[in-house]
Amino acid sequence: MAIVRECKSPSGVVMEKGYHKIVEGKMKWIESKRRWYLLYTVAHYFDRTARREGMEPVFYSNFMMRVNLTEHADGNPIFQAYEHLKTQEGYDGASDL
Numbered sequence: 001m002a003i004v005r006e007c008k009s010p011s012g013v014v015m016e017k018g019y020h021k022i023v024e025g026k027m028k029w030i031e032s033k034r035r036w037y038l039l040y041t042v043a044h045y046f047d048r049t050a051r052r053e054g055m056e057p058v059f060y061s062n063f064m065m066r067v068n069l070t071e072h073a074d075g076n077p078i079f080q081a082y083e084h085l086k087t088q089e090g091y092d093g094a095s096d097l
Contacts, residue, residue: 001082002051005094007044009058016069020044020094022081023060038067040081048097063088 007018024041043057065084067077074080086094 001076002048002097003086003091003094004048004097005091007090009044011059013046013058015044015046015058017047019048019051019097020076020085020091021051022085023044025078025081029075033066036067036069037064038077039064040078042085043047051074 002019002021003019005018007015007020009015021043022040023043026039028037028039030037040063042061042063044059044061045051045055045057056063063081063085065081067080068074069077075083082096085091
């Protein structure tokens with residue numbers, strides 16, 4: 001699973017068909033909020049071919065979101081993370097792969 005969307009790296013590289021894949025996720029209990037959160041890392045590749053050929057990502061980003069672990073959850077935590085990512089600035093209109 002991944003999403004595709006044009007993206008500009010912090011160094012200014014424009015990735016017209018940027019390939020964005022969650023490569024790590026960690027569950028964390030936040031006592032002050034009394035909820036589980038998912039901290040996840042997204043690897044941003046130049047495109048899908050770069051990922052398939054084993055090239056290094058152009059950059060990484062970290063995100064944190066409240067995760068739904070109930071039986072009424074819309075998908076597993078990673079699916080929820082992709083849905084969350086698509087709501088972040090710069091990822092609107094991203095397409096799923």
